[in-house]
Amino acid sequence: MYEILDWQNSPWAQGCQLSAGQLRTTAASRHAASFSLFCFAFPHLVIFLCAMRKSKAIFLICLAVEFTLVPFQAALAQSKPDRPNVLFLFSDDQRTDTIAAYGNRHIRTPSLDRLVKQGVSFRRAYCMGSMRGAVCVPSRAMLHSGRTLFRVPMDLQGVKILPEVLRQTGYTTFGTGKWHNKEESFARGFSHGKSVFFGGMSNHLKVPLQDLKSDGTYTQKAPGSKFSSELFADAVINFLKNYREDRPFFAYVAFSAPHDPRMPPKKYAVMYEPSKLPLPINFLPQHPFFNGHMTGRDESLAAWPRTPEIIRGQTAEYYGMITQMDYQIGRIIKALKQTGQAKNTLIIFASDHGLAMGSHGLLGKQNLYEHSMRAPLIFVGPGIPEDQSSHALTYLFDIFPTICQLTGIQIPDGVEGQSLVPIWQDKQKSVRDSIFTAFSTVMRAVRNDRWKLIRYPHINKSQLFDLHNDPHELKNLADDPDQEDRVRKMMALLQRWQKRVDDQQELTSANPQPAAIDLTAKERKPDRHQPEWIIRKYF
Numbered sequence: 001m002y003e004i005l006d007w008q009n010s011p012w013a014q015g016c017q018l019s020a021g022q023l024r025t026t027a028a029s030r031h032a033a034s035f036s037l038f039c040f041a042f043p044h045l046v047i048f049l050c051a052m053r054k055s056k057a058i059f060l061i062c063l064a065v066e067f068t069l070v071p072f073q074a075a076l077a078q079s080k081p082d083r084p085n086v087l088f089l090f091s092d093d094q095r096t097d098t099i100a101a102y103g104n105r106h107i108r109t110p111s112l113d114r115l116v117k118q119g120v121s122f123r124r125a126y127c128m129g130s131m132r133g134a135v136c137v138p139s140r141a142m143l144h145s146g147r148t149l150f151r152v153p154m155d156l157q158g159v160k161i162l163p164e165v166l167r168q169t170g171y172t173t174f175g176t177g178k179w180h181n182k183e184e185s186f187a188r189g190f191s192h193g194k195s196v197f198f199g200g201m202s203n204h205l206k207v208p209l210q211d212l213k214s215d216g217t218y219t220q221k222a223p224g225s226k227f228s229s230e231l232f233a234d235a236v237i238n239f240l241k242n243y244r245e246d247r248p249f250f251a252y253v254a255f256s257a258p259h260d261p262r263m264p265p266k267k268y269a270v271m272y273e274p275s276k277l278p279l280p281i282n283f284l285p286q287h288p289f290f291n292g293h294m295t296g297r298d299e300s301l302a303a304w305p306r307t308p309e310i311i312r313g314q315t316a317e318y319y320g321m322i323t324q325m326d327y328q329i330g331r332i333i334k335a336l337k338q339t340g341q342a343k344n345t346l347i348i349f350a351s352d353h354g355l356a357m358g359s360h361g362l363l364g365k366q367n368l369y370e371h372s373m374r375a376p377l378i379f380v381g382p383g384i385p386e387d388q389s390s391h392a393l394t395y396l397f398d399i400f401p402t403i404c405q406l407t408g409i410q411i412p413d414g415v416e417g418q419s420l421v422p423i424w425q426d427k428q429k430s431v432r433d434s435i436f437t438a439f440s441t442v443m444r445a446v447r448n449d450r451w452k453l454i455r456y457p458h459i460n461k462s463q464l465f466d467l468h469n470d471p472h473e474l475k476n477l478a479d480d481p482d483q484e485d486r487v488r489k490m491m492a493l494l495q496r497w498q499k500r501v502d503d504q505q506e507l508t509s510a511n512p513q514p515a516a517i518d519l520t521a522k523e524r525k526p527d528r529h530q531p532e533w534i535i536r537k538y539f
């Protein structure tokens with residue numbers, strides 16, 4: 001059933017860090033494990049036989065030999081190869097402020113809270129953006145390739161991807177859930193695929209699922225019989241419980257929650273009382289100017305102007321989706337512990353980007369405010385300190401080289417992310433000084449530790465925010481005469497980033513569009529994935 005790769009002799013393994021030292025370590029440790037087993041079993045066998053024959057002297061000698069060997073056995077056990085398993089839990093459209101342990105008193109996320117306590121949280125992790133409305137696609141393309149937005153094909157053709165690299169260096173790779181970068185790349189990366197959803201979104205009770213067959217083809221699409229998050233959890237739990245291989249595993253679980261339709265199962269749909277939920281601090285009924293993308297699918301899920309009641313109602317449903325997913329994450333981690341593999345497993349939790357959910361008058365992720373481009377990012381596992389947070393500026397595509405370092409793999413050519421290991425080892429405070437983000441042809445942004453500039457080229461407008469004093473991006477300082485020099489410097493930084501990542505977008509338009517906009521009572525149409533009750537409630 002499992003594909004056996006001759007990875008020790010593969011060109012890949014020969015060229016990687018693992019090829020020399022660690023391969024020997026792996027082979028040596030296999031002999032060590034056999035010897036360890038002998039040291040453990042032999043004295044036990046002799047003691048048992050002597051007890052049967054009542055030979056007291058030999059019995060005592062063997063007992064002494066066994067006690068002498070105890071520390072030796074322990075040392076041998078520790079010499080096992082230290083390539084950890086990797087369990088990667090990935091959510092869809094989850095804001096960073098939806099984890100209770102980060103200070104949200106209104107949401108229940110006990111499983112994620114435990115991960116926060118057990119590991120390192122990167123509180124300023126970003127998606128670099130998107131050139132299209134479906135931000136999920138490039139975010140995942142960047143994640144799996146380690147490359148920046150303008151240097152990765154959306155179908156991942158022709159680039160080394162994370163599961164592929166792990167697979168080629170001896171990992172069994174299992175994937176379940178949403179894969180938004182085409183079927184070919186999934187089959188290239190994963191040796192096992194169960195309940196895989198190729199697409200962007202679906203009614204969570206009718207997800208069209210496929211399994212990867214051993215010949216690299218897929219089963220026919222069939223609708224899932226349970227809620228999406230439960231199905232994906234079931235798939236990985238089944239994989240973990242039946243895993244019998246010597247080689248380490250990479251298990252990738254890509255939930256499609258809390259992406260809309262925001263339709264949590266009943267228990268979770270009534271868990272949050274909308275009237276008790278606060279509005280986002282930066283709630284607005286409408287975005288104050290035409291940002292270039294204000295009537296797309298995500299934005300059309302509630303009427304304009306946004307009302308506090310509608311935003312609270314959708315937030316209750318969004319939180320319900322997150323808490324239900326959190327419960328499934330708890331089930332997965334419990335199953336991992338039951339297998340005895342937890343201590344040698346690196347657990348990563350992240351999301352592909354955030355979501356507006358009423359902030360700045362917006363609902364979606366097609367904007368460059370913090371709530372939409374930032375995502376949760378947590379690492380837990382052997383050698384990783386507990387209960388720590390870093391405010392280093394990171395990208396989600398830093399996960400790729402970080403996993404490479406933790407699994408002893410040379411980072412492939414073309415990977416532009418940075419390993420985050422030196423941060424939690426206290427060897428580095430940061431891996432970059434600023435973050436660049438982009439959306440379509442209408443938004444570009446750059447931030448450093450304190451300041452953030454967003455540029456809207458289609459209307460020749462800039463926003464400047466002091467993120468230290470205004471983390472929710474409420475007060476635009478771009479037109480403040482005192483900030484003229486800062487705006488100029490941030491614009492220059494933005495242009496340097498554009499050059500660095502091959503972004504050709506002009507930042508000033510010769511014929512700017514009107515910036516004023518009022519969407520009051522604009523007609524909306526639901527997409528085909530929304531269930532009937534959501535259409536009745538919100539359309």
Ligand SMILES: [Ca+2]
Pocket residue numbers: 092093135136259352353
């Ligand atoms: Ca997404």
